[in-house]
Amino acid sequence: EIVLTQSPGTLSLSPGESATLSCRASQSVSSTYLAWYQQKPGQAPRLLIYDSSNRATGIPDRFSGSGSGTDFSLTINRLEPEDFTVYYCQQYGSSPVTFGQGTRLEIK
Amino acid sequence: EVQLVESGGGLVQPGRSLRLSCAASGFTFDDYGMHWVRQAPGKGLEWVSGINWNSNYIAYADSVKGRFTISRDNGKNSLYLQMNSLRAEDTALYYCANGFGELSHLLFWGQGTPVTVSS
Numbered sequence: 001e002i003v004l005t006q007s008p009g010t011l012s013l014s015p016g017e018s019a020t021l022s023c024r025a026s027q028s029v030s031s032t033y034l035a036w037y038q039q040k041p042g043q044a045p046r047l048l049i050y051d052s053s054n055r056a057t058g059i060p061d062r063f064s065g066s067g068s069g070t071d072f073s074l075t076i077n078r079l080e081p082e083d084f085t086v087y088y089c090q091q092y093g094s095s096p097v098t099f100g101q102g103t104r105l106e107i108k
Numbered sequence: 109e110v111q112l113v114e115s116g117g118g119l120v121q122p123g124r125s126l127r128l129s130c131a132a133s134g135f136t137f138d139d140y141g142m143h144w145v146r147q148a149p150g151k152g153l154e155w156v157s158g159i160n161w162n163s164n165y166i167a168y169a170d171s172v173k174g175r176f177t178i179s180r181d182n183g184k185n186s187l188y189l190q191m192n193s194l195r196a197e198d199t200a201l202y203y204c205a206n207g208f209g210e211l212s213h214l215l216f217w218g219q220g221t222p223v224t225v226s227s
Contacts, residue, residue, distance in 0.1 A: 037153075093211070
């Protein structure tokens with residue numbers, strides 16, 4: 001099983017700043033099959049990025065993903081108040097599918 | 109509009125069984141793989157199981173293998189999760205989601221159905 005470790009656990013920033021969230025895999029993720037999700041309180045997760053760097057439908061270009069192998073990142077530029085919530089990475093290149101433990105983005 | 113509506117959750121005693129359902133609409137159901145993901149109270153996401161469009165390929169998390177069974181009925185646009193030998197650690201909000209194949213990123217999610225395993 002591929003273990004995904006997200007860092008930092010909590011990131012404190014101000015609106016307008018940029019955030020970089022990290023997701024490190026315990027072994028190489030096949031074919032860059034890594035996704036990022038945003039989850040707001042009381043809501044289901046929402047797909048942001050798939051295949052490491054492709055934005056899902058309707059996701060603003062402030063969100064971008066990159067990486068390959070074992071190191072991946074999600075960058076959010078020009079943070080807006082609604083961006084301050086929890087983010088998860090997910091690998092789907094091998095079974096079982098696994099999620100990271102999440103990064104909480106909070107307002108400084 | 110894509111809709112995924114889960115049902116069947118509730119309070120169940122340890123060792124008992126429960127069957128979850130997910131009704132899909134707004135997309136061509138048999139074009140997509142389907143998945144169950146759970147989230148324990150205050151915790152992160154845990155993928156449970158995935159099934160491809162024609163049920164030929166199925167995958168499970170190690171934590172539920174041998175106890176849970178995923179299935180689908182394309183004629184009814186429905187996904188199911190049969191959960192047997194339930195344990196306290198299965199307590200969670202269970203989401204269904206669609207994707208591509210039994211291993212996939214997850215495009216759209218339902219709002220979840222809660223399962224509580226307790227005596």
